[in-house]
Amino acid sequence: MGVVTRLCENEPNKAFDYLMQSMDAPKKHLFNFVLFAGDPKTLTGFIAFFNLLASFSKTQQGADLVFSLLNTKHSTMSQ
Amino acid sequence: MSTVFFLNMCLTQALVVVFPHRNMSWDNLFAQLRNSENILRQGSEQIQPDDLRIMEAFLNVVQHVAENSAAVRVRMVQHPQWKVINLFFGLICSRVSCVLKGALFNALASFAKTDPGANSIQSASICNDIWLLLESAQVLRTRPYPAGTTVVDSGIQYELHEVESSQQTYPETRAFLNLLDALIVYVLKKNQQK
Numbered sequence: 001m002g003v004v005t006r007l008c009e010n011e012p013n014k015a016f017d018y019l020m021q022s023m024d025a026p027k028k029h030l031f032n033f034v035l036f037a038g039d040p041k042t043l044t045g046f047i048a049f050f051n052l053l054a055s056f057s058k059t060q061q062g063a064d065l066v067f068s069l070l071n072t073k074h075s076t077m078s079q
Numbered sequence: 080m081s082t083v084f085f086l087n088m089c090l091t092q093a094l095v096v097v098f099p100h101r102n103m104s105w106d107n108l109f110a111q112l113r114n115s116e117n118i119l120r121q122g123s124e125q126i127q128p129d130d131l132r133i134m135e136a137f138l139n140v141v142q143h144v145a146e147n148s149a150a151v152r153v154r155m156v157q158h159p160q161w162k163v164i165n166l167f168f169g170l171i172c173s174r175v176s177c178v179l180k181g182a183l184f185n186a187l188a189s190f191a192k193t194d195p196g197a198n199s200i201q202s203a204s205i206c207n208d209i210w211l212l213l214e215s216a217q218v219l220r221t222r223p224y225p226a227g228t229t230v231v232d233s234g235i236q237y238e239l240h241e242v243e244s245s246q247q248t249y250p251e252t253r254a255f256l257n258l259l260d261a262l263i264v265y266v267l268k269k270n271q272q273k
Binding site for chain 1: 103104105108132133136137139140142143144145146147148150151154155
C-alpha cells in the first residue's frame with residue numbers, strides 16, 4: 001500500500017491512470033488498503049485512510065471519484 | 080459496469096467489513112464536525128487529541144477534493160445541511176489548536192479557488208460569503224473592541240504572537256495567508272474584467 005500512497009502523492013495523474021486502467025488493481029489496492037488503514041482500532045490506520053483519499057484527490061477525476069464514493073448512502077455501514 | 084460503480088462497490092464492501100459501526104459518508108463526517116463545534120461552543124467538554132487528529136486528516140481530504148474539482152466545491156458549499164463555510168468559521172472561532180485552524184483555513188482557501196472554466200457567479204458567491212464571515216468573525220481584528228467589553232485573548236494576532244512564535248511553527252498563519260491569497264486573486268480577476 002505504501003507504493004500506492006507514494007504514487008498518489010508524487011504522481012497523482014499516473015496513480016489515477018494506473019488505478020483506472022486495470023480492473024483488478026483498484027479492487028485489490030483499495031480493498032487491501034481499507035483493510036489495513038480502516039481498522040477502527042488504530043488511529044494511525046484511520047488517518048492513513050483519509051491521507052490516501054486526500055492523495056487520490058489531487059486530480060480532478062480523483063476528486064470527483066472520492067466525492068462520489070463518500071456521497072453514496074452506505075446504509076449498511078451504519079448498522 | 081462503470082469504473083466508478085465498480086470502485087464504489089469495492090469500497091462499500093470493504094467498509095462494511097472494516098467499519099461496521101462507522102458511516103463513512105460526507106453527511107456523517109460533516110455531522111461529526113458540527114457536533115464537535117457544538118461541544119466546543121458550549122464549553123462543556125474538550126475535543127480529545129485523537130479526535131482532533133482525525134478532524135485534521137478529514138479536513139485535508141475536504142481541501143484536496145474541493146481544490147481540484149470546481150463542481151465538487153460548489154456542491155459542498157451549497158449543500159443545505161452541511162453549511163460548510165459557517166461550520167468552518169464556527170470551529171475557527173472556537174478554542175482549538177492552531178494546526179486544526181490551519182486545516183480549516185486551507186479548506187476555506189480551496190473553496191475560494193477560482194478556476195478559469197468555473198462558473199464565475201458561483202465562485203463570486205462563495206468568495207463573498209467567506210469574505211463577509213471573515214469580517215464579521217473578526218478573525219483578524221480590524222475593528223476596535225466595543226467599549227466596556229472584555230478583551231479576549233484570541234484571534235490570529237494573539238495566536239501568532241503567543242502560540243505559534245513559541246512553537247516556531249506557523250500552520251494557522253500560513254493557512255490564513257493562503258486564504259487571503261485565494262480571496263485576493265478573485266478580487267484581482269474581478270477588477271481586470273471591469
